[in-house]
Amino acid sequence: MDITTPVGGRFVRQANRFTDRITADGAGGFPAEPGRYRLYVSYACPWAHRTLIVRHLLGLQDVIGVTVVDPIRDERGWRVPGGDPVTGAEFLSELYLATDPSFEGRYTVPCIWDTVTGRLVTNDFPHITTMLETEFTAHHREGAPDLYPVELRPEIDELNALIYDxxxxxxxxxxxxxxxxxxxEAVDALFATLDMLEERLSTRRYLMGGRLTEADVRLYPTLVRFDSVYHGHFKCNLRRLVDYPNLWAYTRDLYSLPAFHETTDFDHIKRHYYMTHPHINPTRIVPKGPILDWTEPHTRDRLD
Ligand SMILES: N[C@@H](CCC(=O)N[C@@H](CS)C(=O)NCC(=O)O)C(=O)O
Known part of the structure; x- marks a missing residue:
């Protein structure tokens, strides 16, 4: 199982346990200092994927180091192949239990470890990207995009809420x-939103128009996995991504950027999903397809 608590047959995601914030001024005890924090991710996990994209877009690779877990998870939770160079942990659970010995939830990625206090600061995935965007500005690369512009936040937040749900x-x-x-119910709501987004992206290059924002970073990890895992493994099969001309070209447009394609690992993605949920794929066989041409010209620049 994943982080599932079935309620009336419905999947309910667990609440995030560690919700401290790293801030530019260090007010809460966690100042945004280069080299101090470690980000733990799985390339398979869509919530972790977005943190890798933002870290790359903002040029924070040397400011926050990353540990990538093995894509196959068993009942012990995520494993760090070869052990974590920063903490020596072999399993992510060790970091959770070092932070709170009574922790009983699931050990999830993404999460951020503080090397100074030796504890997890946050596994609060919706806030990790906005934290990198707003609290680490002093360390962004020159010319880094503003992914969460103040004037667009209400519209981004509103769209993100619908896309998340x-x-x-x-x-x-x-x-x-x-x-x-x-x-x-879930499939109908999913495809209703995809249909709406297909329309929205017919006149706009990105979700908010001419500029890439946090909203695109949140949508992409689901779209890029769609035909490879969600269509088959999760039975989201009313339509494929490639059946949506605008959404498919939009995803290829994003994929053409290094921050997106260098953080997209289809091998980790496919092996994780098909081999880690034996209750829905008991043979754990990983399908060979689909064959997708991510480099097919997207022609989205015509919308600029
Ligand atoms: N922290 C969030 C989102 C992150 C999340 O769900 N991560 C998944 C991978 S995509 C995970 O680490 N699951 C570990 C597990 O279920 O054992 C949550 O608890 O809902």
Missing amino acids: TVNNGVYKAGFAQAQDAYE
Whole structure:
């Protein structure tokens, strides 16, 4: 199982346990200092994927180091192949239990470890990207984009809430549903939002128009996984991504940027999903397809 608590056959995601914030002024005890924090991710995990994209877009690679876990997870949780160079941990659970010995939830990525206090600061995934965007500005690369512009925040937040509920988490609600009606409800809501986004992206290059923002970073990890895992493994099969001309070209447009394609690992993605959820794929066989041409010209620049 994943982080599932079925309620009436519905998948309910666990609340995030560690919610401290790293801030530019260090007010809460966690100042944004280069080299101090370590980010733990899985290339398979869409929530972790977005943190890698933002770290890359903002040029924070030398400011925050990353440890990548093995894509296959068993009942012990995420494993660090060869051990973590920073903490020596072999399993992510060690970091959670070092922070709170009574922790009983699931050990999730993404999370951030503070090397000074020797504890996890946060596994609060919706806030990790905005924290990198707003609290680490002094360390952004020159010319880094403003992914969360103040004037667009209300619209970004509103769209993100819908995308989170029906798309990012929607595919999980479909895939982990344990009742027919729960599954159908999730799939219907998912494709209603995808249809809406297809329309929205017919006149706009990115979700907010001419500029790349946090909203694109949140949508991409689900779209890039869609045909390879969610369509089959999670039964989100009313349509494929490639059946949506605008969404498919939009995803290829983003994929053409190094921050997106260098953090997209289809081998980790496919092996993780098909081999880590034996309750929905008991043979753990990883399908060979689909074959997708991510380099097909996207022609989205015509919308600039
Ligand atoms: N922290 C968030 C999102 C992160 C998340 O769900 N991560 C998944 C991978 S995509 C995970 O680490 N799961 C570990 C597990 O279920 O054992 C949550 O608890 O809902």
